[in-house]
Amino acid sequence: xxxxxxxxxxxxxxxxxxxxxxxxxxxxxxxxxxxxxxxxxxxxxxxxxxxxxxxxxxxxxxxxxxxxxxxxxxxxxxxxxxxxxxxxxxxxxxxxxxxxxxxxxxxxxxxxxxxxxxxxxxxxxxxxxxxxxxxxxxxxxxxxxxxxxxxxxxxxxxxxxxxxxxxxxxxxxxxxxxxxxxxxxxxxxxxxxxxxxxxxxxxxxxxxxxxxxxxxxxxxxxxxxxxxxxxxxxxxxxxxxxxxxxxxx
Numbered sequence: 001x002x003x004x005x006x007x008x009x010x011x012x013x014x015x016x017x018x019x020x021x022x023x024x025x026x027x028x029x030x031x032x033x034x035x036x037x038x039x040x041x042x043x044x045x046x047x048x049x050x051x052x053x054x055x056x057x058x059x060x061x062x063x064x065x066x067x068x069x070x071x072x073x074x075x076x077x078x079x080x081x082x083x084x085x086x087x088x089x090x091x092x093x094x095x096x097x098x099x100x101x102x103x104x105x106x107x108x109x110x111x112x113x114x115x116x117x118x119x120x121x122x123x124x125x126x127x128x129x130x131x132x133x134x135x136x137x138x139x140x141x142x143x144x145x146x147x148x149x150x151x152x153x154x155x156x157x158x159x160x161x162x163x164x165x166x167x168x169x170x171x172x173x174x175x176x177x178x179x180x181x182x183x184x185x186x187x188x189x190x191x192x193x194x195x196x197x198x199x200x201x202x203x204x205x206x207x208x209x210x211x212x213x214x215x216x217x218x219x220x221x222x223x224x225x226x227x228x229x230x231x232x233x234x235x236x237x238x239x240x241x242x243x244x245x246x247x248x249x
Contacts, residue, residue, distance in 0.1 A: 030056050030063035037072060046076050067097060071106065078109060087113035087131075104139060108148040111135035115155055122165040129159045164194055171206065180210040191227075201235050208242040212249070220246035 024035035033056040040049035053069045053076075060066060074089035090110035094103065114132035119125065136152040143149065171186035187203040187210070194200065204227045211220035224243045231239055 028060075028063065028065075030060040030065045033060075034065040034069055034072075037069070041072065041076055041079070046080055049076055067100070070096075071100075071102065074106075074109070078113060081116070083113045083116045087117075104143040104146045104148060107135055107139040107142075108146075108152065111139060111152065111155070115159070118159070118162070122162045123169055126159075126163055126166055129162060133159050160194075164190075164196065164199060167193070168199055168202070171203070175206055175210065178213070180213045183207075184210045184214075197232065201231055204231055205235070205238060205242065208239060208246065212242060212246045215249050217246060217249050 023032055024039065026032040026035055033052045037049040037052040037056070040046075040052065050073065053073050056063065056069050057066055070089075070093055074086055074093055077083075077086035077089055087110060090106050090113060093100070094106050094110060097103070097106075100106065111132045114128045114135065117128035118132070133156050136156050139146065139152050140149050167186065167190050171183055171190060174180070174183035174186055184207055187207045190203040191200060191207075204223075207223055207227075208220060211217075211223060220243065224239065224246075228236065228239055228243075
């Protein structure tokens, strides 16, 4: 019983101490609220920080601190791993403040919000990857000297590797299940999208095989003439054999 009483008193004293913590100094109440929110965010007290920022925006909508409070709210969502919400918040900030001095940072965090929504394996929905690539590239184009660009370039490469695996996976699935029309379409999409030699050779070979399976002699011949010269030497013999079988139909 005594232990319970002691614990209750201790909790009360802690609450009292937290309530009596001096507020940051500032020239205006809006500035004080903003500084309070930053302190609370740094301590991981995200709910309290959000409450302060919402109060600031409600009471002082025309304050200098209203705009940075919008960005801080987006950062809080990001810190909480609420990446769908943080992406939406950064997009709103970017649209309403396109010339803000921290717009490069906003674009970086926006791209990161989508990047962090990527699944763990390539065979799932990669739509967030396409979105993140779009913003990473926009960041690199608009702010080529930004500190975020080197990592943005690395991120794009890793995402493109996932997308490439996904496209190959889908095309191979259609080929293995003998849906050759769909396979041709998917392999041609790979040829139009990627420069990687290995996956292109694979796609060219599979397109020719699909045309052979479909008994489309004319299409097979036209495709062979267009792509034969682009295949590396070691693959040419394989393509010739596929082409000959196609012509023998």
